[in-house]
Amino acid sequence: MTTDCSLTVVGSINADITATTSRLPAAGETVGGGRLSRSPGGKGANQAAAAARLGARTRMIGAVGRDSDGRAMLEALRAAGVRTDDIAEATAETGTALIMVDAAGENQIAVCEGANASVSLAGIEFGADEAVLTQLEIPLDLIVELAQRVPGFLAVNAAPARPLPAEVVDRADLIIVNETEYCRLPQLQTGQLVAVTYGAKGSALLQKGEQIAFAEAVESTPVSAVGAGDAYCAALTIGLISGLAPERALRAANAVGAAAVEVASAQPELDVFETYLSAVD
Template sequence: MTIDCSLAVVGSINADITATISRLPTTGETVGGGMLTRSPGGKGANQAAAAARLGARTRMIGAVGDDAEGREMVKALRAAGVLTEDIAEADAPTGTALIMVDAHGENQIAVCEGANTEAGLDGVEFADDEAVLTQLEISMDLVTELAARVPGFFAVNAAPALPLPAEVVDRADLIIVNETEYSLIPQLQEARLVAVTFGSRGSSLFARGEQIAFAEALPRTPVSTVGAGDAFAAALTIGLRMSLVPERALCAANAVGAAAVMDAAAQPAFDPFEAYLSD
């Protein structure tokens, strides 16, 4: 089912290599008994796949390498319903994320950016009615260029946490972070609209540092939290673009994030967006 929302996701595309282990190792420690899986990932690709599966008309703008991993990542996005014509083929290898997930769904992630550093906007145009969602696994120069070029709704998932140029903070219609990222980027206190996730304690929306909405989290015992934040970001962007009131948009995004933690994949299947709307 397609909903009335067009979304361009500009961001990272990674091959995820995940070790599922009983507990995360401490510094210098080796933990055995793991299970290894390979799957599509990257914050940008995760958000695009989630948005498309929720029913938004979604295209992905990014870069992969001329390698088997890149072809598999593009194939996975197409299977999710994402338009992939704006994915460039770079000289660098496809980006890779090395992930460890413990028995409680907590994770540690190391990212090798690879082709993501070569993502760009050559030949790309944005429509006035097209929302654009980006993250910080691509170059800050590209994020800043988006702030100047996007004519419509512009959302930034400020992860991983990095200082944001003033022109990005001033331009963004929505900035999405978790509570750790919120504490590490003090300039977000001045942002127009910021969504902050608090894990099992729900999520909030802040306008210029003042809370304007809050939604409780749905109780879940997570299998993996790797793709939950990306699913939340996609769903919240869709909800606000559909002109849902802030609290209802947050509730829907929390419900989508809760569905994501019950799947080990970073790009899980979802029901249509309407299924996550509370009465």
């Protein structure tokens, strides 16, 4: 998949603290033998890093704290090729995600929003030829403001799932959810274009509730699902705004998601994607 497009990601930036264990604990249970790691994350930052590594001219709008985590998150985004000029420094601490991952790649995540609650569009301008991708780890009021202000293509990853104002559903050119989120948000049946992921079964595009395209999943060996959906969102948005036909855009996004799920990092390096994408081009 090749691209020549501009994408702005508005969203969360987190430090991911991950414990990898043989299995996830039940409520009230302690599971020992874990391995601890710390890495850059946040749905917004993950999507921005993936978009830049897939070739889009990418800038990030978000907020970090004035702490070591904030500096590390900015360095990681810059290393991925993301413009960080519009990332604010907040008085709150950098957002943090506490993650548990089992041997099959399944996860449990608790997010402490921190500086993400301070994300603002004050002084930000959007061009008519600039696509915008956002998620729901930032205040919902900000999503509504994007729906009002973005003149170009607007994509919303409606995760974590929560009801969206009708004006956002009506305005969004693309809404991306997984199967569970789609079931929890019946309002999406009226969406202009909704992408639904079905895990190992693939993903589909729906127009006003009617399926218009479907692509089978790419076989993979899961290591961690953290960040895989974010890489998928970036790839699908880029594919559609670059003019790929719906089925081909889905196939490319499925390939990127499959590549991302095979590594522990929520922000995989570009070479992780290359083999998968060569099968799509």
